Amino acid sequence: MGASRDPAKVGHQVLRNLKASGFTGKLFPVNPRVREILGLIAYPSLEEISDRVDLAVVIVPAIAVPRVIDQCDGAGVSAAVIMSGGFREIGAEGEKIEQDLRDTLKRTKVRVIGPNCTGVDNPHIGLCMWLPLRKHGYISVVTQSGTVASAIKCWAENEGLGIAKCVTLGNRIDIDETDLLRYLGDDPLTRVIALYLESVSDGTRFLKAASDVSKRKPILALKGGRTQPGARAAVTHTRSIVGDDQIFQAAMKQCGVIRVQTTEELYDSSKALSYLTLPSGPNVLIVTSSGGSAILAADVCSDMGLELPPLTRSTEKTLRQKLPGYCIFSNPFDLTTTTADQFRVVVEENIHDPMIHAFLLIFGDPLLGASEVVDSFRPSTEKPIIVAYLGGGDVEDKERAIMHSRGIPVFPSPERAAQALGVLLVRSEYLREED
Amino acid sequence: MGASRDPAKVGHQVLRNLKASGFTGKLFPVNPRVREILGLIAYPSLEEISDRVDLAVVIVPAIAVPRVIDQCDGAGVSAAVIMSGGFREIGAEGEKIEQDLRDTLKRTKVRVIGPNCTGVDNPHIGLCMWLPLRKHGYISVVTQSGTVASAIKCWAENEGLGIAKCVTLGNRIDIDETDLLRYLGDDPLTRVIALYLESVSDGTRFLKAASDVSKRKPILALKGGRTQPGARAAVTHTRSIVGDDQIFQAAMKQCGVIRVQTTEELYDSSKALSYLTLPSGPNVLIVTSSGGSAILAADVCSDMGLELPPLTRSTEKTLRQKLPGYCIFSNPFDLTTTTADQFRVVVEENIHDPMIHAFLLIFGDPLLGASEVVDSFRPSTEKPIIVAYLGGGDVEDKERAIMHSRGIPVFPSPERAAQALGVLLVRSEYLREED
Numbered sequence: 001m002g003a004s005r006d007p008a009k010v011g012h013q014v015l016r017n018l019k020a021s022g023f024t025g026k027l028f029p030v031n032p033r034v035r036e037i038l039g040l041i042a043y044p045s046l047e048e049i050s051d052r053v054d055l056a057v058v059i060v061p062a063i064a065v066p067r068v069i070d071q072c073d074g075a076g077v078s079a080a081v082i083m084s085g086g087f088r089e090i091g092a093e094g095e096k097i098e099q100d101l102r103d104t105l106k107r108t109k110v111r112v113i114g115p116n117c118t119g120v121d122n123p124h125i126g127l128c129m130w131l132p133l134r135k136h137g138y139i140s141v142v143t144q145s146g147t148v149a150s151a152i153k154c155w156a157e158n159e160g161l162g163i164a165k166c167v168t169l170g171n172r173i174d175i176d177e178t179d180l181l182r183y184l185g186d187d188p189l190t191r192v193i194a195l196y197l198e199s200v201s202d203g204t205r206f207l208k209a210a211s212d213v214s215k216r217k218p219i220l221a222l223k224g225g226r227t228q229p230g231a232r233a234a235v236t237h238t239r240s241i242v243g244d245d246q247i248f249q250a251a252m253k254q255c256g257v258i259r260v261q262t263t264e265e266l267y268d269s270s271k272a273l274s275y276l277t278l279p280s281g282p283n284v285l286i287v288t289s290s291g292g293s294a295i296l297a298a299d300v301c302s303d304m305g306l307e308l309p310p311l312t313r314s315t316e317k318t319l320r321q322k323l324p325g326y327c328i329f330s331n332p333f334d335l336t337t338t339t340a341d342q343f344r345v346v347v348e349e350n351i352h353d354p355m356i357h358a359f360l361l362i363f364g365d366p367l368l369g370a371s372e373v374v375d376s377f378r379p380s381t382e383k384p385i386i387v388a389y390l391g392g393g394d395v396e397d398k399e400r401a402i403m404h405s406r407g408i409p410v411f412p413s414p415e416r417a418a419q420a421l422g423v424l425l426v427r428s429e430y431l432r433e434e435d
Numbered sequence: 436m437g438a439s440r441d442p443a444k445v446g447h448q449v450l451r452n453l454k455a456s457g458f459t460g461k462l463f464p465v466n467p468r469v470r471e472i473l474g475l476i477a478y479p480s481l482e483e484i485s486d487r488v489d490l491a492v493v494i495v496p497a498i499a500v501p502r503v504i505d506q507c508d509g510a511g512v513s514a515a516v517i518m519s520g521g522f523r524e525i526g527a528e529g530e531k532i533e534q535d536l537r538d539t540l541k542r543t544k545v546r547v548i549g550p551n552c553t554g555v556d557n558p559h560i561g562l563c564m565w566l567p568l569r570k571h572g573y574i575s576v577v578t579q580s581g582t583v584a585s586a587i588k589c590w591a592e593n594e595g596l597g598i599a600k601c602v603t604l605g606n607r608i609d610i611d612e613t614d615l616l617r618y619l620g621d622d623p624l625t626r627v628i629a630l631y632l633e634s635v636s637d638g639t640r641f642l643k644a645a646s647d648v649s650k651r652k653p654i655l656a657l658k659g660g661r662t663q664p665g666a667r668a669a670v671t672h673t674r675s676i677v678g679d680d681q682i683f684q685a686a687m688k689q690c691g692v693i694r695v696q697t698t699e700e701l702y703d704s705s706k707a708l709s710y711l712t713l714p715s716g717p718n719v720l721i722v723t724s725s726g727g728s729a730i731l732a733a734d735v736c737s738d739m740g741l742e743l744p745p746l747t748r749s750t751e752k753t754l755r756q757k758l759p760g761y762c763i764f765s766n767p768f769d770l771t772t773t774t775a776d777q778f779r780v781v782v783e784e785n786i787h788d789p790m791i792h793a794f795l796l797i798f799g800d801p802l803l804g805a806s807e808v809v810d811s812f813r814p815s816t817e818k819p820i821i822v823a824y825l826g827g828g829d830v831e832d833k834e835r836a837i838m839h840s841r842g843i844p845v846f847p848s849p850e851r852a853a854q855a856l857g858v859l860l861v862r863s864e865y866l867r868e869e870d
Contacts, residue, residue, distance in 0.1 A: 146800065154828055229733045237730060237769065264848050290580060291668070302663065391581070396589070
């Protein structure tokens, strides 16, 4: 609704993105003034479409939106994503239109996402509105910021991992984060739910839903407005009255939601939780060819409550027989100069050690075959093997692409890998307490 | 010295990297057993080379290194980078060879970097040993970890910004971080010195040199081993006795060295300090099309001591005439949906406001022309304009590449941009105090 032939208009871009994402269903551009848009027959109105329509994407001017929703209802379209802006976010005039829209919703059966949002994405069926996405994965995003969503989508797309579903809430006049938590909690393609919120629309409902869902699926929350200046900005952005940050923190902890501090941490933690198993305890063995990187990782491990137990004497003895004398037979285990196979030897000797709950492999410098090594342990272990790769130039790019194509997440620095591993520990400890 | 025809050997890779980096001088592979390596005439020994040799790159087995240094001295080669490993890092046997090497150095005029290092880089003349680098820039790196150096080199190379010089210290038997601070302090191509250290070899000398150099050039330090587990790992990595972290922190502050916490922060801060002017005060105007990103940036600004003053009434009045009513006329200034030119209007109206010391522009979503806007202010202002770009897909990639080609650093998230801006403030406040 509001499809356009003008490439500068959102009503054009959304249609183009749906096509570029390979949407598997049928698309019906609605525009009374043209016959064809982007090679598709344009319909003068919803009523002219003879197929059953599952979802209306609404991009008409705000003032026309309530009428369009009525049309949807008349045509039996029960779901709409309203991308149009011009509602309460622009002040008194828009507030009035938004009230009209609320009234319309009360007398219709249409359920609405938005208005003033940047759409929804389901790349598994090629339904991507704001950016064309070709990859699909297991991270689902629910957000009060279109850009935070787009950032995560772009990072996941560029890494070849993709996302599962994304919903930008906009003014959340109807469907809110709590509805989506419940929905995504039951969605088999969603392994982790990543939230960006400035406020919650209904605290009590949210806490109940989050408590339920987080028992079976991890929920991450990035909160905008944790400081005074940020909170002031949140009021103007989404009219969010941001409460005391410590209260938010305590509430999230209570309902099992893991709080992160930055956009990148939201993505990294989502990656780790989607693709890695959980450690059954805090003990990590760091294996590396880069002593410096391992130290930086050890520092962050310590911050996150992870521990680096020493090698057992028998393991150390075996490894001293199998590996060059210049290795540092400790934890971190530093192979110094190395081949990928030497990484394999170290992991192999420790993989059944009950005192090691997770492995952090830090590949530094160009090292071919890193992907093979990591891959070879996956069928035989429940322990997470988390990978950082840095300083490897073209070889790193190639190995990272291979690992991502196999669902092995790779982190770009030792600190980010250790941080993500810390989040896995938080999640596993939460589940153990709940048990 | 120790050049090889075997692609698996470092003695081959270094030669290949020097060629691939476009080294502007002459290369003389030395290997007594072959006539040609990588299309270059190989020399049986240093004495056979008739040209004057400026630098020896030593990659022979450790046991042969003292003799090679004697040969360098005999041939009038006064500088050597010893990449060979097998010295004190491997234990007692290597310790003995290292002592031999120290004795050799005492009786020769050769100055040495290493041993057990991953070489040096000067991409301005194509002298790059560990990775081939084609870009050159203004960040210089001095490091106890080859991989931390490589990571920064790869990031700078991939962004097209490049580095100025890089030295990996290895066992720092002769030249240490203090020598390099003084050298880089006087190097006209070095705008910022980025250090990764686990310890300093001589605290008193270091503090003196850092105090001198930081008066004219910013120095950044990432310290490995700030926690107990990290410190333990540092002992095995570089035999570094890591002192109390708070003492290190206080010492760095006293001599004007800016401490950072992660590898990425070291790179981000280096980028900002190399390419941006310093703010004359803490007041930032955030201009954005992404309200959520601006809130996240505002939170980090607040952490970093940056302030977000309100718009003046006259500026707000002017902007209300020039821009759509749905903008949020505040700080952050949120254009919501926007064109690049609307960013220009907001910056233009505030550029001469003495209460605004810096601009943080956050481009979210695909926005063409972002680079033009930022570029247009550079000739006319001393105020830093720091850019974050995220969620923009292909358009973002293109605009980022243009900005980097023009020396405008772009940060991948609002938090990282705000953090980097905070570092600029720290630097400017230090210089003001020193004044």
